[in-house]
Amino acid sequence: MRDDAFLARAIDRYHELCADPSLAGPSVVQDFVQAQLDAKLTFGGVVQCRSLRPALLTAERLRELERAVELLWQAFRQIEERALRDASLASALGLSAQERLLAAVEPGYNDATVVSRLDTYFRERPRVLEYNADSPAGISYQAGQAALMRQTPAFARFCQEYRLEEMHADRSLRTTLLGVWHEFADARRRDRANADEPSSVPTIAVVDLSDAATGPEFELVVRDLQAHDIPAFIAAPEDLRYQSGELSAFGKRIDLVYKRLLVADFLAHFDLRHPLIRAYADGAVCVASSFRCTIAHKKKALAILKDPARAGWFSADQRRAIETLVPATWAADSFAGSDGAARAQNELLLKPNDAHGGDGIVLGWDVDAETWLAASAAGMRNGFVVQERVAPRMGTYPVFDLAKPAAGVSLQTLIEDCNAYVFRGRLGGVLTRLSQSQVINVSKGGQAIPTFVLHGAQLGA
Structure with missing residues (x-):
C-alpha cells in the first residue's frame, strides 16, 4: 500500500517524541493512568489503555476496511434471512430450539443485526478472525480513551x-439506536392505530447481567445518551417487569432495550417466560440488536460463507470479499471429510460456536499433538469450528506496566488487531487491541487503545 511508508515514518516520529521524558516520562504515565481511572475507562477494574500511542490507520486502509465491512455485512445478512426461512440452515448454524423461537419473532424493524463488530488482522488486507454480531463491547470506551490521549504531551506535539x-x-451507536427506534415506532403506529402515540425520543435501558465486567462502559453509554437529552439508565434482567403491555424497571417505562447481554448468555440464565421476552414477542418494546443477531454471531456462519455449495447466494463482489478476506472455516464435525483435513495442526485452530472473550479457543500451533487430538474430538462433539490460521499483524508501541508506572514507557512489539464496529452495514469506528497472545482479548490480559485516522499530508509540508 502506498500509504504504508508514510505511516511507518509517522510512527517512528511518534516514538522519537516518546523518548523525551517531558513528553512521555513517569509523571505523564501516572497522570494518564489516573485520568482513565477517574473516567472509569476500565474493564473488570483494570485500566484498558496501557500505551501512550494510539493505533494509526491511514485513509487508504480505512477505505479498504469500509468496503470489506459493507460487503461482508451484506453476505451475513443473506445468511440471516435464509436461516429464518430454512430450518436445515438454522440447524447447520447450530441454533438451539429456543434461539429459533426467538429468531421467529419480528423485531419491528429491518436488519437482524444493527450493531456488530468485524474482528481482523489488517496486514496487506483485513483478514477476518470472527464476526461479533451479538452485543460487541468497547464502543464507548473508545471515545473516552481518545479524549484522554489528546491530552497527553506526546500526542499533542x-x-x-x-x-x-x-x-x-x-x-x-447513538444515531443507530435512534434510527432503529423511529423505524420501530413508525411500524407500531401503523399496526396499532388505536394505541398510544410512541414517544419521538425513547427511554433506553442498557441491559446486561449486574456483574458484567463491562459495567463501567454502560455508565459511559448512559452518560452520552443523557447528554443528548435521551432518557437512559442501566438495568439487569432481574430488574425488568412487564405489565399491561409496558416493560419497565425501577418504575420507569422502557421503550428501547440496548441489549448488551448475549443471546446465549441470556438463555443460560433465563427462559422464554422472562418479562423481556414477553414484551419483545408482544411488540411492546424495541430491542437492539434483535434476538435474530445470534444467527450471524455463530462461528459456523463463517463456514457457511466459505461453503462452495452456497456461493450462489452471494453477489460477485461479495464472493470476492469472502474468498480473499475470510479464512477457511469448517464445522468440526465435518472437518475430517473436508479439503482442510490434510492441513498441519500448526495451521489450524478450534473455536466454540458460541463462546466469547476468547474462551475455549485452542491454537494448534500452541499445543502438542495429543492435546490437539483430544481438543478436536471434543470440538466435534460440542459443535466447534476449525479455522485456518491467520497471520497476525505486529505493531510496536510505547507501553507501560500498571504495576510500575514510575518506570515510564518502553517500546514493545505486540500483536495488534483491527476490529471494525459495524452499524447496519456501515463502518462507524475501530477497536484496536494489543496482546502478546494470539487469543487477543482484554479479558485475557490484552489491552484496548484508541484508533485515529492518519491523513496523508504532513502539516506545514
Whole structure:
C-alpha cells in the first residue's frame, strides 16, 4: 500500500517524541493512568489503555476496511434471512430450539443485526478472525480513551506535525439506536392505530447481567445518551417487569432495550417466560440488536460463507470479499471429510460456536499433538469450528506496566488487531487491541487503545 511508508515514518516520529521524558516520562504515565481511572475507562477494574500511542490507520486502509465491512455485512445478512426461512440452515448454524423461537419473532424493524463488530488482522488486507454480531463491547470506551490521549504531551506535539481524525463509534451507536427506534415506532403506529402515540425520543435501558465486567462502559453509554437529552439508565434482567403491555424497571417505562447481554448468555440464565421476552414477542418494546443477531454471531456462519455449495447466494463482489478476506472455516464435525483435513495442526485452530472473550479457543500451533487430538474430538462433539490460521499483524508501541508506572514507557512489539464496529452495514469506528497472545482479548490480559485516522499530508509540508 502506498500509504504504508508514510505511516511507518509517522510512527517512528511518534516514538522519537516518546523518548523525551517531558513528553512521555513517569509523571505523564501516572497522570494518564489516573485520568482513565477517574473516567472509569476500565474493564473488570483494570485500566484498558496501557500505551501512550494510539493505533494509526491511514485513509487508504480505512477505505479498504469500509468496503470489506459493507460487503461482508451484506453476505451475513443473506445468511440471516435464509436461516429464518430454512430450518436445515438454522440447524447447520447450530441454533438451539429456543434461539429459533426467538429468531421467529419480528423485531419491528429491518436488519437482524444493527450493531456488530468485524474482528481482523489488517496486514496487506483485513483478514477476518470472527464476526461479533451479538452485543460487541468497547464502543464507548473508545471515545473516552481518545479524549484522554489528546491530552497527553506526546500526542499533542505529534498533532502539530500530523493531521489526525478521530473516529466516533459512540456517535454512531447513538444515531443507530435512534434510527432503529423511529423505524420501530413508525411500524407500531401503523399496526396499532388505536394505541398510544410512541414517544419521538425513547427511554433506553442498557441491559446486561449486574456483574458484567463491562459495567463501567454502560455508565459511559448512559452518560452520552443523557447528554443528548435521551432518557437512559442501566438495568439487569432481574430488574425488568412487564405489565399491561409496558416493560419497565425501577418504575420507569422502557421503550428501547440496548441489549448488551448475549443471546446465549441470556438463555443460560433465563427462559422464554422472562418479562423481556414477553414484551419483545408482544411488540411492546424495541430491542437492539434483535434476538435474530445470534444467527450471524455463530462461528459456523463463517463456514457457511466459505461453503462452495452456497456461493450462489452471494453477489460477485461479495464472493470476492469472502474468498480473499475470510479464512477457511469448517464445522468440526465435518472437518475430517473436508479439503482442510490434510492441513498441519500448526495451521489450524478450534473455536466454540458460541463462546466469547476468547474462551475455549485452542491454537494448534500452541499445543502438542495429543492435546490437539483430544481438543478436536471434543470440538466435534460440542459443535466447534476449525479455522485456518491467520497471520497476525505486529505493531510496536510505547507501553507501560500498571504495576510500575514510575518506570515510564518502553517500546514493545505486540500483536495488534483491527476490529471494525459495524452499524447496519456501515463502518462507524475501530477497536484496536494489543496482546502478546494470539487469543487477543482484554479479558485475557490484552489491552484496548484508541484508533485515529492518519491523513496523508504532513502539516506545514
